[in-house]
Amino acid sequence: MSKYDTYTCKYATGVYMDKWTEFKTAYKLAKYGTLSATAKDLAIHRSTVMRQIDVLEESLGVKLFQRNDKGYIPTEAGLEVMRLGEITDVQLTQFANKAKNKEDVLEGVIKVTCVNELALLLFPAITKYQSLYPQVKFEIIGDIRKYDLEYGEADLAIRTGEKPTTLDNIVIPFAKIALVLCAHQKYKDMHGLPTKENLNKHKFVANSERLAHIPWNEWIHDHVPQENISLTSSSQQILNYALQTGAGIGVS
Helix, strand or coil, X not given: CCEEEEEEEEECCCCCCCCHHHHXXXXXXXXXXXXXXXXXXXXXXXXXXXXXXXXXXXXXXXXXXXXXXXXXXXXXXXXXXXXXXXXXXXXXXXXXXXXXXXXXXXXXXXXXXXXXXXXXXXHHHHHHHHHHCCCEEEEEEECCCCCCCCCCCCCEEEEECCCCCCCCEEEEEEEEEECCEECCHHHHHHHCCCCCCCXXXXXXXXXXXXXXXXXXXXXXHHHCXXXXXXXXXXXXXXXXXXXXXXXXXXXX
């Protein structure tokens, strides 16, 4: 097994969108479905709604709506506008509410996502940070799923393997970790230890999914015949239990 670098990622916004008024209008039209309701909500004329939609579609180079006798039906791109609009609406509302009660202290909740096994690396940094900013709280999302920072699913992500190349993410080296293949004494007593030559005679445990941001799981799927992966689970805790009972060989 190899050593893997661990990186901290956070989302950095870029200046790409300059049609915020038109975007808001498209969001409202996708939400209400009619020009009249949209115009009433925004306190503008129906023709202004149509004009702003035309401007945004031309700018994006994609059709956002299909019109029928019931009103305006959002296309796939239009549905994405509505989803982003809902997220933006919620975040701006939260910001406005916080701004009303603004104090000269750093506070709020920082969402951090990582696989469960990396959480132990976080606590010294969290403890130090909270000693400086006691009003800041942390929410640790322990999950194998790769959360999207750009959609606000998390503020920070601890990821392993190759340095992430996602656009608009700020990537900072965080720690180095070493992982090894291991088996319980119970497994060794029953099956002995594996070699490169006899991997196909041994049982392995691995995550159910192949996920590029969990390289140790990829290593097993790449080097061990699939018929020898005798137990899989979406929970690393369950895989650890399997290792402890001698069910197979895995990474720890």
